[in-house]
Amino acid sequence: MEEKxxxxxxxxxxxxxxxxxxxxxxxxxxxxxxxxARAREALHRWVDTVTAVVAxxxxxxxxxxxxxxxxxxxxxxxxxxxxxxxxxWSDKAG
Numbered sequence: 001m002e003e004k005x006x007x008x009x010x011x012x013x014x015x016x017x018x019x020x021x022x023x024x025x026x027x028x029x030x031x032x033x034x035x036x037a038r039a040r041e042a043l044h045r046w047v048d049t050v051t052a053v054v055a056x057x058x059x060x061x062x063x064x065x066x067x068x069x070x071x072x073x074x075x076x077x078x079x080x081x082x083x084x085x086x087x088x089w090s091d092k093a094g
Contacts, residue, residue: 055083 020027030036052065057080064072
């Protein structure tokens with residue numbers, strides 16, 4: 001199963017890297033070790049600057065508002081759904 005997951009990740013990295021190269025932009029993929037640990041740490045620090053989140057599941061987008069007022073937009077099929085509160089048809093507020 002790990003082999004299948006690695007293959008899926010490798011294919012995704014290849015697809016993204018090829019798309020970036022079509023734009024003549026360089027890219028860097030971190031998949032393990034110190035490079036991935038550094039990237040995750042930087043992402044955690046960046047996320048910690050978020051002061052507001054706007055999730056729009058219908059268009060697959062999340063907008064993060066940072067403490068300096070800047071916006072970061074994330075297009076994702078999963079993240080907006082993870083952040084959305086499920087609809088409740090009951091009269092109970094809670």
